[in-house]
Amino acid sequence: MSRCLADLSIDHVVLERGEVAHTWRTERWDSLRLLTPNWQSRLPGFPYSGDDPDGFRTVTEVIEFIVSYARTIAAPVQTRTTVTSVRHTEAGYLVRTDQGDWVSQAIVLASGACNIAQVPAFASHVPSSIEQLTAKNYRNPARLADGGVLVVGASASGTQIANEIQRSGRPVILSVGEHIRAPRVYRGKDLQWWMDAAGVLDERYDTVDDIVRARQVPSLQLAGTTDRSTLDLNALTEIGVKLVGRLAGITADGKAQFAGSLRNMCALSDLKIGRLLDLIDEWARNNGFDGATEAPYRLPPTRVEEAPALGRDLAKGGIKTIIWATGYRPDYSWLELPVLDSKGMVRHDGGLVSSPGVYLMGAPFLRRRKSTLIDGAADDARDLSGHLAAYLDTGRARVVA
Numbered sequence: 145m146s147r148c149l150a151d152l153s154i155d156h157v158v159l160e161r162g163e164v165a166h167t168w169r170t171e172r173w174d175s176l177r178l179l180t181p182n183w184q185s186r187l188p189g190f191p192y193s194g195d196d197p198d199g200f201r202t203v204t205e206v207i208e209f210i211v212s213y214a215r216t217i218a219a220p221v222q223t224r225t226t227v228t229s230v231r232h233t234e235a236g237y238l239v240r241t242d243q244g245d246w247v248s249q250a251i252v253l254a255s256g257a258c259n260i261a262q263v264p265a266f267a268s269h270v271p272s273s274i275e276q277l278t279a280k281n282y283r284n285p286a287r288l289a290d291g292g293v294l295v296v297g298a299s300a301s302g303t304q305i306a307n308e309i310q311r312s313g314r315p316v317i318l319s320v321g322e323h324i325r326a327p328r329v330y331r332g333k334d335l336q337w338w339m340d341a342a343g344v345l346d347e348r349y350d351t352v353d354d355i356v357r358a359r360q361v362p363s364l365q366l367a368g369t370t371d372r373s374t375l376d377l378n379a380l381t382e383i384g385v386k387l388v389g390r391l392a393g394i395t396a397d398g399k400a401q402f403a404g405s406l407r408n409m410c411a412l413s414d415l416k417i418g419r420l421l422d423l424i425d426e427w428a429r430n431n432g433f434d435g436a437t438e439a440p441y442r443l444p445p446t447r448v449e450e451a452p453a454l455g456r457d458l459a460k461g462g463i464k465t466i467i468w469a470t471g472y473r474p475d476y477s478w479l480e481l482p483v484l485d486s487k488g489m490v491r492h493d494g495g496l497v498s499s500p501g502v503y504l505m506g507a508p509f510l511r512r513r514k515s516t517l518i519d520g521a522a523d524d525a526r527d528l529s530g531h532l533a534a535y536l537d538t539g540r541a542r543v544v545a
């Protein structure tokens with residue numbers, strides 16, 4: 145957004161509470177690699193230029209990439225500046241920070257979609273002998289106590305974490321709710337390549353049937369690995385991870401209760417990936433890829449035990465650690481504008497917030513399916529900076545696309 149505002153000669157400042165790429169420095173586990181290939185992290189005027197377009201960046205490489213972009217575009221970032229409140233005044237938006245105040249005519253909320261790790265309220269019933277971590281503060285298996293680990297949540301974060309902990313020798317139980325399995329490579333090409341080429345990632349927010357639902361769909365079970373292997377539930381079962389249903393509750397005396405829906409959840413996931421592959425195959429057929437790539441095929445169904453466990457006494461059952469990989473949410477506790485819904489999420493229409501001159505970036509399916517990804521920022525920023533420029537020019541409350 146900063147690059148796009150600069151292109152439009154709009155005076156601006158980027159306020160950052162930490163250093164550039166703060167979340168990548170402080171909120172990721174050590175072994176994480178992007179699940180999107182290198183070529184797919186395209187920022188305005190900054191395509192991938194290295195010699196490994198199909199590789200997956202490590203966290204250190206992501207930090208270098210973002211820092212180098214900020215330097216290249218000379219982004220006016222003021223680091224170590226925490227925004228403590230934003231409110232509307234006669235003079236414009238008053239932005240209070242721990243480094244002084246700013247008044248501005250327009251605001252872009254780009255504080256991230258994953259500030260808080262979501263943990264269910266019943267986590268308070270977990271016996272005190274068990275350590276609880278989230279996908280945000282988990283770092284590596286060596287920091288965990290020896291013994292069993294319950295990983296709750298089986299989307300990208302949960303499956304990646306379960307995989308490395310099981311391989312460290314600690315037996316993992318993975319609690320599986322709604323998820324979408326995905327082959328890393330399909331018909332000889334990366335799944336992200338197909339989704340990009342077939343236009344799946346460009347699908348717009350105003351063309352989907354139920355955007356509220358679409359914004360809540362969990363991340364694909366993908367991992368960026370050097371061997372480009374698929375990390376789905378079958379791969380995890382293969383190495384010994386025990387699958388159980390969604391964690392429905394924990395009783396006051398510390399017994400975990402797992403839903404009996406595991407088989408259904410897996411069947412639904414198989415169905416969803418089947419639909420995506422159908423769509424890709426149709427696009428491939430219509431665009432001359434049949435014959436030029438491997439023939440279509442389908443994944444074997446997800447294997448589920450005959451009678452997966454429905455409960456477990458956490459303390460007596462050998463669990464030493466619980467890792468909540470149950471999703472993230474943004475933190476707008478500092479935003480004193482009447483733009484939040486009852487769940488604390490910013491109400492917006494494709495990034496246009498109801499308060500004039502306020503814009504949102506970086507939220508799931510903000511304007512396109514890819515808005516969730518680094519690669520989505522470029523198109524969203526181009527669109528929204530255009531609105532913002534028009535807003536400043538006309539001073540009108542809302543500019544219609």
Ligand SMILES: Cc1cc2nc3c(=O)[nH]c(=O)nc-3n(C[C@H](O)[C@H](O)[C@H](O)COP(=O)(O)OP(=O)(O)OC[C@H]3O[C@@H](n4cnc5c(N)ncnc54)[C@H](O)[C@@H]3O)c2cc1C
Nearest residue numbers: 160161166167178179180226227255256258506516517518
């Ligand atoms: C575990 C994980 C893995 C991911 N993997 C991928 C991937 O493989 N590929 C991909 O494309 N995307 C991935 N993403 C998504 C990716 O992180 C986002 O697309 C991208 O980071 C969004 O950037 P952002 O700048 O909007 O948000 P963030 O990166 O969250 O940045 C927000 C910034 O705002 C700052 N901030 C917050 N509140 C305040 C405040 N009050 N005052 C001042 N500053 C503040 C934060 O310090 C932070 O630096 C992943 C996300 C997570 C959580």
